[in-house]
Amino acid sequence: MYLTARDITKRWTDRNVLDHIDLTIDQNDRIGLVGANGCGKSTLLQVLAGTESCDGQIERMKGLTMHYLPQDPVFSRETVLEEMKAHAAAQPEAIEEFEISSILSRLGLKDQPIHQLSGGQRKRLALAKALITRCQLLLLDEPTNHLDAEMIEWLENRLRKENQAVLMVTHDRWFLDRTVNQVLELDEGRLYRHDGGYESYLENKAARQEAKQLAAHKLDRLYKQELEWVRAGVQARSTKSRSRLDRFEELRKQRTKVQERSLKLVPMASRLGKKSLAWQDVAFAWPDGPELFHDVSYQMKKQERLGFIGPNGCGKSTLFKVLAGRLKPVKGFVETGETVKTGWFGQGELTDDLSQTVISYIEKTAQTIPWDGQEFTAAQMLEKFLIPRSMQHLPLGRLSGGERRRVYLLKVLMEAPNVLFLDEPTNDLDLVTLDILEDYLDGFPGIVLTVSHDRYFMDRVCDSVFVFQPDGTLRQYMGGYTEYREREKEEKEERKQEQNRRSAQRPRLTKQGLTYMEKKELAALPQQMEELQAAIDSLNEQMGSPMAFEELQVLTEKRDVLENELAQAESRWLELEEKQEGRE
Incomplete structure (x- = not known):
C-alpha cells in the first residue's frame, strides 16, 4: 500500500472541511477527486502531500516517492529551461534533454524568463515538471486547466501509459472517464468512493441521491410534526421540552440544507x-x-449555440473580443442588432478588487431581480448559486477560485443578457455548478457562443463548432466536439481511399519499345516508389509522437528529401510510360 490515511480531520473557522476521512492509495490506483468548489479538495491534496497540517494519521510506504502539482506553483529559477533542468537534475535517474524539450513543446512552452509567463503558462510549466518526475505517486490539482483539447488528449495517453499511481482533482468529465479507475467525492467533509470513471460515478451518485431523497421526505414529515408542536405554544421549561426544541432547530437546519442543494x-x-x-x-x-x-463570416440564428475550437494561441479569445465589440477588426465588420444585450463570462475577469464583500459585488448589478415569476434579493440569488448567507459577507479574496467564478457567473446572468459569450466557462467550476449551467443553457432563450477545451461541455451545449485552420480561416462542423473529431477522421480516411484509388488506376506497364536499361529501370520503379512512400509514412508517424523541436526539424528535413525523391521517381515512371505508349 503506497499511502494510508486514517481519521483525517481538518477544521476551518466554522466547519470541518475534512471530517474523519479514511483513504488508501495503492500502486495501480488512478483516482479522480471531485466535489463542490470550496469543499476542501485542494486541502486534502495538500494534507496528503505534507504541505498542510491535520489531525489524524498518514502512513506512507517506506521510500515512497511522490510529486505534488499545486494550483499556484512557485519556481526558483529565472527561465523555463533552467527550472526544468534543475528539477531534472534532482531526479534519481538521468533525464535526457530531448525529453524536457519534447514535453515543453507538447505543452506549448518555449524557453523564456518565468516572470513573463501568464498564469496558464506557469501552470503548464509546473505540469511539465510533474511529468518528468520519476516518482511512484502523483498528486495533481486541476492538471487540465489551461490546456487545449489536443494537449489534454496527449496528457490522457501519457498518464495511461505511465506506471504511476495518481490522485487528481479535475472537473474535466471526459478526462475523468478516460484516465481514472475510481472516483472519490468529497461532500460536506465526508469521502464517498465510486469504482470506475465519470459514468460510473454518476450512476452511483444517482442511487445515493435517491436514498437521500427518501430520507429527505421522512425529514420533511418529521419537521412538519415538530413545527405543529412548536406552534402549539408549548413552553420549553422542562429538560424534555428544551431537548425537543433543540431537535426541531436541528431538523430545520437539515431541511434548509436539503432545499438549498x-x-x-x-x-x-x-x-x-x-x-x-x-x-x-x-x-x-x-x-x-x-x-x-x-475572412471570418457568419450570421447567427436565434437560440443558436456556437462553439470555437483551436490550439492555444490561435486567437480564439481574441476573436471572441472582436465579435463582442471589445476589439476592432483590422478588416471586415461586425453587425449587432439594436436589442442585443451581451453577457461576457471571460477568463480572469474577477481579479480587480478582492477586498469587497460577495454581497456588495452582486448588489452592484442589482439588489433585487425578477426570477421565475418572483422577486429575489441578491442574497437569495447567491444562495441559489450555492453561496450560503454565512459566506456572503466575506471578502471575495476569501473564496476559493471556483467559488469566485461561480459568483462572477451569477453576476453575468443577473444582467439578463440575450447573447452570452462564454470564454472557457468550465475553468475552476465544480461538477455541480457545471450541471446547473448546462441545464440553464438548455432553456436559455438567447444566443450562446463559447470557447472551451472541455469536450463534454462542447458536446452538451453546441449545435455546431468552428475550428481554426492552419491558414487562419475557420471551418464549420455541425454538432459538438465528438462529431467534429469523427468527421475529421472520416475525411482523413476518404483522402487515403482516394489516393489508393488513383494508384489502382495507373496503367499497366509494358516493356515493348524500351531499351534494355529502360526496361530494367521501369521494372524497378514501382518497388522504389513503394519503399519511398513507406519511409515517408514512417516519418509522419514518428513526428506525431512527443519530441524536441530540433529533432522534429531533422525529421521534417528528411521527409522533404524523401518526398522530392518520390516526386522524381513518379515523374520518371510517367516519362517512361509515355515513351512506351508512343512506340506502340
Missing part, C-alpha cells in the same frame, strides 16, 4: 429582436504581429 436555475434573458449578430470578412492582427485569422 436541490435548487435549479430558471433561465432569463432580455427580448432579442429579428436582427441579432453577424460578422463579414473579419480579420485581426496585433500591431507588428502576424494575422491571427481572416
